[in-house]
Amino acid sequence: MTIFEAVVLGIIQGLTEFLPVSSSGHLVLFQKLFGIGGEMALTFDVALHVGTLLAVFAVYWIKVWDMIKHPLSRLPLYLVLGTVPTAIIGFLFKDAIEGYYASGSLLGPGFIFTGLVLLGAERIGNGRKDIKEMKPTDALLIGTGQGLALLPGISRSGTTISSGLALGLERGFAADYAFLLSIPAILGGAFLDVLDVLKGETVAIESIGIIQLVAGVAAAAATGFLAIKVMLSAVRKMKLRYFAWYVLVLGILVITARIFFREQFPWLG
Numbered sequence: 001m002t003i004f005e006a007v008v009l010g011i012i013q014g015l016t017e018f019l020p021v022s023s024s025g026h027l028v029l030f031q032k033l034f035g036i037g038g039e040m041a042l043t044f045d046v047a048l049h050v051g052t053l054l055a056v057f058a059v060y061w062i063k064v065w066d067m068i069k070h071p072l073s074r075l076p077l078y079l080v081l082g083t084v085p086t087a088i089i090g091f092l093f094k095d096a097i098e099g100y101y102a103s104g105s106l107l108g109p110g111f112i113f114t115g116l117v118l119l120g121a122e123r124i125g126n127g128r129k130d131i132k133e134m135k136p137t138d139a140l141l142i143g144t145g146q147g148l149a150l151l152p153g154i155s156r157s158g159t160t161i162s163s164g165l166a167l168g169l170e171r172g173f174a175a176d177y178a179f180l181l182s183i184p185a186i187l188g189g190a191f192l193d194v195l196d197v198l199k200g201e202t203v204a205i206e207s208i209g210i211i212q213l214v215a216g217v218a219a220a221a222a223t224g225f226l227a228i229k230v231m232l233s234a235v236r237k238m239k240l241r242y243f244a245w246y247v248l249v250l251g252i253l254v255i256t257a258r259i260f261f262r263e264q265f266p267w268l269g
Helices: 003-018 023-034 038-069 074-092 094-103 107-124 136-148 156-166 171-199 210-236 240-260
Strands: none
Touching: 003 023, 003 038, 003 156, 003 171, 003 210, 023 107, 038 074, 038 171, 038 210, 074 094, 074 136, 074 171, 107 156, 107 240, 136 156, 136 171, 156 171, 156 210, 156 240, 171 210, 210 240
């Protein structure tokens, strides 16, 4: 892996982890284009997760510190509750999800699903509920939406923010809750990647390079920080439709390539 490839993948991870355009879908696309796979891809994914976590902590360090001091307050409890459906879905359908990532067959439909969800949320999301009015069922439903985003092409931030808006959460709080909910999700994803890496014979760090790892993490952290700020503004100003049209067009392009250019793009399934 070159430094250029590491930085590009870091930028893609940082931007798409928090913008509602599916980080998994974009990483699959670019890793396939760069010919990166196997243990190298898994090891690098772990590093990129570290970068995106740093971005969340940088934006929300006050809230995170407050939750550490008050672990039994409503927000941390609702974050735990929202994580439960995601964990259950990931555990029950792990093999099927990995199969879809390997084949790439759901990338196009996943992008289109994300676009439709964003357009729907933009129309109905004008609620007023904050953490005091949020219900346990709201957390469970948002967590279920996050579980759907385990599939390639479906945006985690897109589904969680849209679910929150559909359930009547205030726009700013819906985004805050979605990004804070990403902390256990990203940690869980990194933990599973570490387990998969350790199953192999090597950790593949040497094949990537320390400089490349650091460059990727730094790029993911910096762009992730900017992406969160952009997304918070977009949600409050009702600008989600721009992301919706982007993933809709991307989904159509991926499906078109899969149907008519299968020989050129065999990894699309």
